[in-house]
Amino acid sequence: MLAAEEVSKRYADVVALDRVSVAVDDGGCLALVGESGAGKSTLLRCFNRLVDPDSGRITVHGSDARALDPIALRRRTGYVAQEGGLLPHWRVGRNVALVPWLQHEPRANERAAEALELVGLDPVRFSGRRPGELSGGQRQRAALARALAGRPDTVLLDEPFGALDAITRGELRESFAELRSRVRFTCVLVTHDLHEAIALATRIAVLRNGLVEQDATPAEMVSAPATEYVETLLSRAGVR
Amino acid sequence: MRAALIALMLLAAGHASRAHGQVVVGSKPFGESYLLGEMMAQTLEGAGIAVKRRLGLGATEIAFEALRTGAIDLYPEYTGTGLVAILHDSSRGTAAQTFDRVSREFQARWGVRWLPPLGFENTYAIAVQRETAQRLALATLSDLARAAPRLRAGLTPDFIGRPDGLPGLARAYGIRFAAVRSLVPAVKYQALAAREVDVIDGYSTDGFIARYDLVVLVDDQRFFPPYQAAALVGRRLTREQPQAVVALMALSGRLDETIMRQLNRRVEVDGEPVARVAADALREMGLGVNQAQPVRRDGDPRAPSSGRVDSASLIRLTLRHLFLVVLSLGLAILVAVPAGLVLERAPRGAEAAIRAVGIIQTIPGLALVAFMLPVLGIGTAPAVAALFLYSLYPIVRNTYTGVRDADRHAVAAALAAGMTPGQVLRHVRLPLAAPVIMAGVRTAGVINVGTATLAALIGAGGLGDPIVAGLALADTRMVLSGAVPAAILALLVDTGLGAAERVVRPDL
Numbered sequence: 079m080l081a082a083e084e085v086s087k088r089y090a091d092v093v094a095l096d097r098v099s100v101a102v103d104d105g106g107c108l109a110l111v112g113e114s115g116a117g118k119s120t121l122l123r124c125f126n127r128l129v130d131p132d133s134g135r136i137t138v139h140g141s142d143a144r145a146l147d148p149i150a151l152r153r154r155t156g157y158v159a160q161e162g163g164l165l166p167h168w169r170v171g172r173n174v175a176l177v178p179w180l181q182h183e184p185r186a187n188e189r190a191a192e193a194l195e196l197v198g199l200d201p202v203r204f205s206g207r208r209p210g211e212l213s214g215g216q217r218q219r220a221a222l223a224r225a226l227a228g229r230p231d232t233v234l235l236d237e238p239f240g241a242l243d244a245i246t247r248g249e250l251r252e253s254f255a256e257l258r259s260r261v262r263f264t265c266v267l268v269t270h271d272l273h274e275a276i277a278l279a280t281r282i283a284v285l286r287n288g289l290v291e292q293d294a295t296p297a298e299m300v301s302a303p304a305t306e307y308v309e310t311l312l313s314r315a316g317v318r
Numbered sequence: 319m320r321a322a323l324i325a326l327m328l329l330a331a332g333h334a335s336r337a338h339g340q341v342v343v344g345s346k347p348f349g350e351s352y353l354l355g356e357m358m359a360q361t362l363e364g365a366g367i368a369v370k371r372r373l374g375l376g377a378t379e380i381a382f383e384a385l386r387t388g389a390i391d392l393y394p395e396y397t398g399t400g401l402v403a404i405l406h407d408s409s410r411g412t413a414a415q416t417f418d419r420v421s422r423e424f425q426a427r428w429g430v431r432w433l434p435p436l437g438f439e440n441t442y443a444i445a446v447q448r449e450t451a452q453r454l455a456l457a458t459l460s461d462l463a464r465a466a467p468r469l470r471a472g473l474t475p476d477f478i479g480r481p482d483g484l485p486g487l488a489r490a491y492g493i494r495f496a497a498v499r500s501l502v503p504a505v506k507y508q509a510l511a512a513r514e515v516d517v518i519d520g521y522s523t524d525g526f527i528a529r530y531d532l533v534v535l536v537d538d539q540r541f542f543p544p545y546q547a548a549a550l551v552g553r554r555l556t557r558e559q560p561q562a563v564v565a566l567m568a569l570s571g572r573l574d575e576t577i578m579r580q581l582n583r584r585v586e587v588d589g590e591p592v593a594r595v596a597a598d599a600l601r602e603m604g605l606g607v608n609q610a611q612p613v614r615r616d617g618d619p620r621a622p623s624s625g626r627v628d629s630a631s632l633i634r635l636t637l638r639h640l641f642l643v644v645l646s647l648g649l650a651i652l653v654a655v656p657a658g659l660v661l662e663r664a665p666r667g668a669e670a671a672i673r674a675v676g677i678i679q680t681i682p683g684l685a686l687v688a689f690m691l692p693v694l695g696i697g698t699a700p701a702v703a704a705l706f707l708y709s710l711y712p713i714v715r716n717t718y719t720g721v722r723d724a725d726r727h728a729v730a731a732a733l734a735a736g737m738t739p740g741q742v743l744r745h746v747r748l749p750l751a752a753p754v755i756m757a758g759v760r761t762a763g764v765i766n767v768g769t770a771t772l773a774a775l776i777g778a779g780g781l782g783d784p785i786v787a788g789l790a791l792a793d794t795r796m797v798l799s800g801a802v803p804a805a806i807l808a809l810l811v812d813t814g815l816g817a818a819e820r821v822v823r824p825d826l
Contacts, residue, residue, distance in 0.1 A: 126734065128733065128734060149736050149737075149738055150736070151736075152733075152734060152735065152736035153735070153736030157731070157734040157735060159727065159730065159731055159734070161727045162727075162731075163727045163728060163730060163731025163732075163734070164728075164731070165728050165731070165732065165745075165746060166725060166728055166750070167749050167750060176732075176735050177735055177736065180735065180736050180737065180741075221731075224735070
């Protein structure tokens, strides 16, 4: 289980997170939804200690995050950024093998090939390509493969499909849902798209100005929005 | 940084060593000084004393500092220059009084000895074309003061700056020219002949004054001190090799202005080899060992022995040049790249620190070398140190900028994947910054090749030797024999570094 309890974070005089509590069970998918500046990316980054909260507690599978070595924690936590974040000077195969290589895994290249298969990229065709030669959708698939290659128990995704056109976004979303049915991992997904959250998440937390507006299952949220803001988001997403 | 300093110290130590009993003869970078230096060197060799030539050193300040610190043992100097430029003394007296004064002061202050004068004076000669003198009725410098506002002067940079040059002259006579242009000796006479300028400074024993039929204006208010030529001898030689000093004294009182003007003419106008003219002069004075096989017995390329550089010397000079460039650029890379990386970690002080390094770039080369003379002397060590300092800025600046601006997304993703900051630097920031860093190294390399030609002025050799000697002797072919290979070398260094760039460049 991943959990945040009463987590607060300020940057200078801006409050990013104000006593936020959320949780997701093992194997579940928590979507953090909100507009930009709502604090969702900050909260996501607390789970692999790219950010340390000012107060409150982050728990990762039963351990207090503060007690965990950040480097080791990141190596066993997958991470996908909006722009993919592939290293532009490394070929795709080496990019995907990054985490196993950091873990001193002798079969790093095999792990990378397996991960590429999982996300629907042929390792023979794609391993030798440079990131600059891939389409946007292929780049995000490769980034997802890199996040999975270390066989993480948790994957953090920060607007992974946000920079893609609508058709590609739909395809990737379906592939991701299908992937989760085959590979078990806990995931936290940041998105501004409530529709996407409902399609992929087992639990949704709506954030606004660093505060949790509602934390519920998708079904509960759709049937009983807790605030006017959540209701507005739902109708804007075309769900109500 | 420490490695660089140690390397420099080793170089300085190596530079200080000389073969036992070897006497180092210097000169300043103009024709007569080369000639007198060469005559002194051959006189010593005639007495069976081993000689190392370091001719053509910077200017008065550098040559004298080299003598004072023991980097050279002697060089030809003029009493008036000693009085005004070294002692900063504004008193004036007769030739004998001036000689007594500099002898006493130099001995007391530095243990440096003026040997008895060679027998001629070489004062500054302010000269105009005969036609100009007749048209404006110019005979004296007082006459010149009257006509000056309508005249353009072409003066050597040295003369424009020296207290016994233009500033003092302007004050003493109230001379104000319509325009003053700074001209090296090589072009001064042509500029006057082509009427680009109306007045020039020369030396009274100049080979050119007779050739161009110029009128030398009389110093009617006795502004210029007497400039008797003499050998200036350092403390070590007096103490350790008195027989060398005795041998040199054979030259005292043996040259007069007529002889000197003829000798200078052979070197400067006719383009005869300095070594041959020196040997002929010594033979006529009855001092010559038989000089059928003269020239560089010590294998020193610095003696401008002929109007042209043969291919063996050219290769030696080029290798020497390359040595200075590679060593200084290599040290600069070893220091500047890590410095750029450290600064990138401390962005608050970075801009200020990099700008401070940039200020070094604005210090003129000779001034920078002059600051280092007391510590590093002359020769390889100060040349490499100066070239090293000039190479720092482009490399530090580009390393800092390149690493700072390396793809933000890639750096963030590498950290999120669990790379340590060290791994991020080594595997992400540095490779991504490599093209920018290499651009800085290439810039530094090309500037370095060009700047290294100035190394000749401090006795470090290289392709600047024929350039400096050629400019001093007004020998364009000799200048080109250094300048053209230097330009080609700059292109080759840039090409070589370009090839290196393709090796270190990441797989983009």
